[in-house]
Amino acid sequence: MNSFTSALxxxxxxxxxxxxxxxxxxxxxxxxxxxxSNTKASPDKTLxxxxxxxxxxxxxxxTIKELRKEMCDHDVNCxxxxxxxxxxxxxxxRLIEEDGCFPPAVNNETCLLRITSGLMEFRMYLEHLQAKxxxxxxxxxxxxxxxxxQHLIKTLRPKVKNLNEEATLKPAVAVSLMENxxxxxxxxxxxxxxxxxxxxxxxxxxxxxxxxxxxxxxxCLRNFMGSASHGQNTPSCPLDT
Amino acid sequence: GxxxxxxxxxxxxxxxxxxxxxxWAGARGCCAIRWAFVTAPWDRQETLxxxxxxxxxALPAPSAALSHVRVGSRADTEPGQRVPRRAEGLAxxxxxPPPGDGGCLRGPSPPCPGRPGHxxxxxxxxxxxxxxxxxxGCGGRGTGPGxxxxxxxxxxxxxxxxGSQCHPDLSRRLLLRSVQLGDSGNYSCYLNGYxxxxxxxxxxxxxxEPRLSCFRRSLISPVTCEWRPQxxxxxxxxxxxxxxxxxNGPANDFQKPCQYSHHSQKFSCQLAIPxxxxxxxxxxxxxxxxxGSKSSRWExxxxxxxxxxxxxxxxxxxxxxxxxxxxxxxxxxxxSWNSYFYRLRFELxxxxxxxxxxxxxxxxxxxxxxxxxxxxxxxxxxxxHDAWKGVRHVVQLRAQEEFGHGSWSTWxxxxxxxxxxxxxxxxxxxxxxxxxTATDGSTAPSRGSTNTTSLPEDDxxxxxxxxxxxxxxxxxxxxLLGAGVVLRFRKMWKLRALKEGKAGVHPxxxxxxxxxxxxxxxxxxVPLISPPVSPSSLGSDNAPGPSHPDAGCPxxxxxxxxxxxxxxx
Numbered sequence: 001m002n003s004f005t006s007a008l009x010x011x012x013x014x015x016x017x018x019x020x021x022x023x024x025x026x027x028x029x030x031x032x033x034x035x036x037s038n039t040k041a042s043p044d045k046t047l048x049x050x051x052x053x054x055x056x057x058x059x060x061x062x063t064i065k066e067l068r069k070e071m072c073d074h075d076v077n078c079x080x081x082x083x084x085x086x087x088x089x090x091x092x093x094r095l096i097e098e099d100g101c102f103p104p105a106v107n108n109e110t111c112l113l114r115i116t117s118g119l120m121e122f123r124m125y126l127e128h129l130q131a132k133x134x135x136x137x138x139x140x141x142x143x144x145x146x147x148x149x150q151h152l153i154k155t156l157r158p159k160v161k162n163l164n165e166e167a168t169l170k171p172a173v174a175v176s177l178m179e180n181x182x183x184x185x186x187x188x189x190x191x192x193x194x195x196x197x198x199x200x201x202x203x204x205x206x207x208x209x210x211x212x213x214x215x216x217x218x219x220c221l222r223n224f225m226g227s228a229s230h231g232q233n234t235p236s237c238p239l240d241t
Numbered sequence: 242g243x244x245x246x247x248x249x250x251x252x253x254x255x256x257x258x259x260x261x262x263x264x265w266a267g268a269r270g271c272c273a274i275r276w277a278f279v280t281a282p283w284d285r286q287e288t289l290x291x292x293x294x295x296x297x298x299a300l301p302a303p304s305a306a307l308s309h310v311r312v313g314s315r316a317d318t319e320p321g322q323r324v325p326r327r328a329e330g331l332a333x334x335x336x337x338p339p340p341g342d343g344g345c346l347r348g349p350s351p352p353c354p355g356r357p358g359h360x361x362x363x364x365x366x367x368x369x370x371x372x373x374x375x376x377x378g379c380g381g382r383g384t385g386p387g388x389x390x391x392x393x394x395x396x397x398x399x400x401x402x403x404g405s406q407c408h409p410d411l412s413r414r415l416l417l418r419s420v421q422l423g424d425s426g427n428y429s430c431y432l433n434g435y436x437x438x439x440x441x442x443x444x445x446x447x448x449x450e451p452r453l454s455c456f457r458r459s460l461i462s463p464v465t466c467e468w469r470p471q472x473x474x475x476x477x478x479x480x481x482x483x484x485x486x487x488x489n490g491p492a493n494d495f496q497k498p499c500q501y502s503h504h505s506q507k508f509s510c511q512l513a514i515p516x517x518x519x520x521x522x523x524x525x526x527x528x529x530x531x532x533g534s535k536s537s538r539w540e541x542x543x544x545x546x547x548x549x550x551x552x553x554x555x556x557x558x559x560x561x562x563x564x565x566x567x568x569x570x571x572x573x574x575x576x577s578w579n580s581y582f583y584r585l586r587f588e589l590x591x592x593x594x595x596x597x598x599x600x601x602x603x604x605x606x607x608x609x610x611x612x613x614x615x616x617x618x619x620x621x622x623x624x625x626h627d628a629w630k631g632v633r634h635v636v637q638l639r640a641q642e643e644f645g646h647g648s649w650s651t652w653x654x655x656x657x658x659x660x661x662x663x664x665x666x667x668x669x670x671x672x673x674x675x676x677x678t679a680t681d682g683s684t685a686p687s688r689g690s691t692n693t694t695s696l697p698e699d700d701x702x703x704x705x706x707x708x709x710x711x712x713x714x715x716x717x718x719x720x721l722l723g724a725g726v727v728l729r730f731r732k733m734w735k736l737r738a739l740k741e742g743k744a745g746v747h748p749x750x751x752x753x754x755x756x757x758x759x760x761x762x763x764x765x766x767v768p769l770i771s772p773p774v775s776p777s778s779l780g781s782d783n784a785p786g787p788s789h790p791d792a793g794c795p796x797x798x799x800x801x802x803x804x805x806x807x808x809x810x
Contacts, residue, residue, distance in 0.1 A: 054607065061644070096517055103582050202519070205644050209582050212607060216581075 053155055053215075057208040060148045064197050064204075067141040071133070071194065085195045087188070090177065092125070092199035093118030101210035108214050112156060115207050119153050122203065124169045125196050128177055132193065145200075156211070420444055422475055425531070446475040447533035451508070451526040455540050457547045458577040460642070463513040464547060466499075468526055468537065469506055478530040482510035488520035499526065514544040516583075548647025550585060551575035553621075553638040558658025561624070565660050568625040572638055574606075575650070581619065585640040588649070589623055594633045594657070606643055633659045 072078035099114040100107030126146040133139045169177065180192040422444055429439035448470075455466040466482055480499035485492040499510035512524065522544070526537040553572040561567045574585055590601035604623050628634050637652045 094517065097515065102516065206517070209584075213582055 051215075053152070053211055054208055056148065056152055056155065057204055057211070060145055060152065061201060061204050061208075063141055063145050063148070064201050067138060067145070068194065068197055070135070070138055070141075071190065079194075085191050085198065088180065088192050088195040090173070090180075090192070090195060090199075092196065093121045093203055094199065095203065095206045095210070101206060101213075103213065106213065111210050111214070115210065116153055116156050118203055119149055119156075119207070121169065122196075122200050123149050123153070124174075125177065125200075128174075128181060129193055129196060132181055132189070152207075422446070443531045445477055445530050445532040446472075448474065448478055448528040448530055448535045450535045451480070451528050451537040453524070453526045453537040453540055455512075455524065455542060455547060456549055457514075457544070457647075458550055458575075459579055460516045460545070460548060460583045460646075461580050462577065463511040464522075464542070464544070466510045466512065466524060466526060466540070468508045468528075470508070470528075473503070473506065474501060474508075474528070475530055478528055480508040480510070480526055480528045482512065483525045483527055483536075484512060485523040486520055487523070488518075492523075516544075518544045520544070545642075545646040548642055550640045550642070550647075550650045551577045552650040552653035553585075553587060553640050554653075556636065556638060556653055556656045558634070558636045558656050560659060560661035562661050565630045565663060566626060566628050568628045568634060568636070568658050568660055569622065570625065570636055570638075570658075571620060571622040572653075573621070574619045575640065578640075584619075584643040586643045586645075587621065587638050587640050589625075589636065589638050590652075591625055591628070591634050591636045593629050594635055599637075600627075606640075628660045630660060631662050633657055 068079050095101050095114060095118070097105070100110035101114065123146065126142060126149060129142050130146065131139055133142060177192070180188055182189075425442055425444045427439055427441050430437050449472070451468040451470070453466055453468050455464055457464045468480070478501075480501070482497040482499055483494070484497060485494050487493075497510045497512050499508045501508050508526065508528070510526070512522070514522070520543060521541065523539050523541050525539050528535055552575060554575045556570065556572040559569045559571075561569050568591070570589060570591075572587070578585060584606040586606050587604040588601055589604055590599040592599045602623075604621065606619065606621060625634070625636075635655045635657060637655055639650045639652045641647065641649045
């Protein structure tokens with residue numbers, strides 16, 4: 001479906017990957033760029049370093065939410081009116097079951113590859129969105145999102161072994177995107193921005209879930225697998241050595 | 242109901258639109274099929290006990306056939322006329338198979354697209370019924386015994402079904418004195434021992450119009466659509482969920498079978514949606530049986546919007562020793578959530594039992610790393626810091642997917658809890674006091690909880706009151722004494738007083754304990770354990786985000802409160 005979903009490379013994984021993830025998230029990362037006024041300080045002052053990645057993603061999600069609220073003049077119906085977005089013909093990255101991010105078929109390496117590739121693709125989209133908003137405040141917010149996405153990629157990227165190529169938009173996609181954004185048709189421009197931000201939100205939500213799962217490691221995964229709802233009969237933990 | 246429409250199916254026996262009280266398929270110029278379709282209210286079956294069309298072979302033509310169709314209250318119904326009556330009722334439909342086809346095809350009316358598992362069934366002729374009629378009719382000569390074999394549904398007991406016969410007086414008519422669902426079948430007419438025709442009789446209850454309700458309890462659970470008919474459906478009634486799925490293009494149509502549960506008395510269908518699928522779905526429930534079909538209104542949803550979890554489970558509200566204004570609340574994900582990958586967020590609200598106004602706050606479900614792997618699922622907890630002392634509180638919780646997808650669950654059942662109450666002074670500690678503390682700690686034993694909580698205060702007030710009356714009296718006496726001393730030596734200390742104005746307070750500090758100027762001796766009793774912890778400050782600092790997962794250790798009575806008490810200073 002997407003370019004980044006084609007490089008599936010499942011391989012044997014061990015808990016070392018989970019450890020790697022934990023270590024990588026524990027890197028002294030700079031705190032995500034926070035908003036001045038609206039972002040609430042996290043109430044949990046005892047965050048473990050891995051939890052910082054989660055909080056970083058939460059912060060990005062909150063910023064996007066605020067941005068979309070401003071675009072919609074705080075009209076909830078506007079934000080959720082996906083029918084209006086149906087005409088936007090862009091294929092944004094999205095995580096699917098085969099990406100190894102969903103229990104019980106979790107594959108850390110594949111999942112992280114998908115996540116980082118997808119985020120890099122979204123970064124391209126966001127770069128096109130810069131300075132496309134109607135107010136300085138909104139433009140500031142999208143810049144903030146872009147910075148935090150880059151920061152998140154750097155945080156997650158050390159965990160991936162096979163990420164050789166830089167994700168770039170395909171020329172056709174870039175052309176289509178630019179057409180949408182440069183249209184005199186303000187409607188299409190707005191819906192395109194909404195479409196991208198909504199897709200990014202969806203992607204980040206799954207990223208947060210997957211990162212949290214991977215940070216939890218094998219015990220969590222066993223617990224997932226123990227759930228009868230996933231329909232698996234005591235499979236082995238793929239994170240086990 | 243759907244209006245009459247030309248059957249799209251080939252005109253075979255049994256394939257008639259159910260909404261017609263009478264339908265003579267032969268009018269379409271097709272094969273010689275004869276239909277009679279009669280309905281009557283469910284509670285007035287006697288209307289169907291009367292004369293019913295039989296002996297089809299005598300019918301010369303569709304137009305003339307009407308004279309033979311005298312069926313109870315529907316006798317005056319004309320072909321093509323719609324049934325005006327309510328949906329609930331008993332319907333009888335009869336058809337004459339085409340010549341040479343002695344069988345009877347039986348099936349539901351066609352408006353339902355794709356009737357699941359209900360193929361027309363060919364019924365074989367069964368044992369003969371006693372029948373009689375005029376020579377011109379099926380009955381042959383006068384009293385000459387003809388035959389009207391009946392087949393199909395119903396018991397085959399080797400004798401004539403109760404109340405069914407070709408009555409000679411009515412000629413060419415069959416009396417069914419008590420029409421039952423099992424009376425469906427194939428009735429044949431014999432003349433002089435030879436079959437001259439047969440008729441297919443269908444008896445069924447037209448389905449009610451379904452009212453569909455769909456829900457999804459977790460993102461890894463299917464969407465369940467249900468309908469509970471007002472009356473148990475007839476055995477032939479089937480249901481199917483018609484689904485249109487929109488995903489970046491034209492709708493993808495498919496169907497899901499629905500099962501009827503006699504236990505829950507519901508039709509239930511399950512629609513599996515991949516957890517990443519946010520496409521729109523439009524569904525409708527179609528129910529059909531041999532005499533009709535009905536469809537529900539369309540329901541539109543997407544896989545996320547329809548999500549509504551069950552309320553949190555296993556809620557406990559316990560007192561915390563040493564914290565007379567705190568309540569420790571724990572709860573678990575509802576069992577139907579069944580996922581650690583997807584999380585819930587919660588809203589907790591509470592109020593004093595006598596109060597109407599709730600205080601509420603949000604609790605994120607992903608902030609409890611320590612307890613995430615509880616054997617019984619995710620365990621969550623939060624601490625109420627500003628409860629009323631000694632007052633029983635009502636606590637409720639509700640849940641929503643952590644990113645706000647779907648709607649909130651309903652509020653959980655109310656759970657009661659009372660903050661820890663300071664034990665009485667050692668001599669006064671009665672068993673009742675102990676019991677009250679224990680009761681406060683338990684989750685929701687409502688029995689007499691109010692009384693037990695209020696009892697200590699009532700009991701305690703007399704004892705300490707007398708004590709304090711004595712103490713207060715002596716203290717007042719001491720204060721007066723001190724005042725007298727001060728007055729007496731005021732002149733002598735006049736010069737020093739200016740010099741040691743503040744320092745002078747300190748020396749009498751020990752005395753100050755004896756001379757509390759506060760008029761409330763009870764509060765003097767609990768200065769350390771019940772830090773006045775300025776409720777306002779606590780409320781403002783902690784109430785919005787009180788979900789410190791590790792802040793409230795119920796076994797450490799002093800640390801946090803005292804810190805908070807002294808720290809601001």
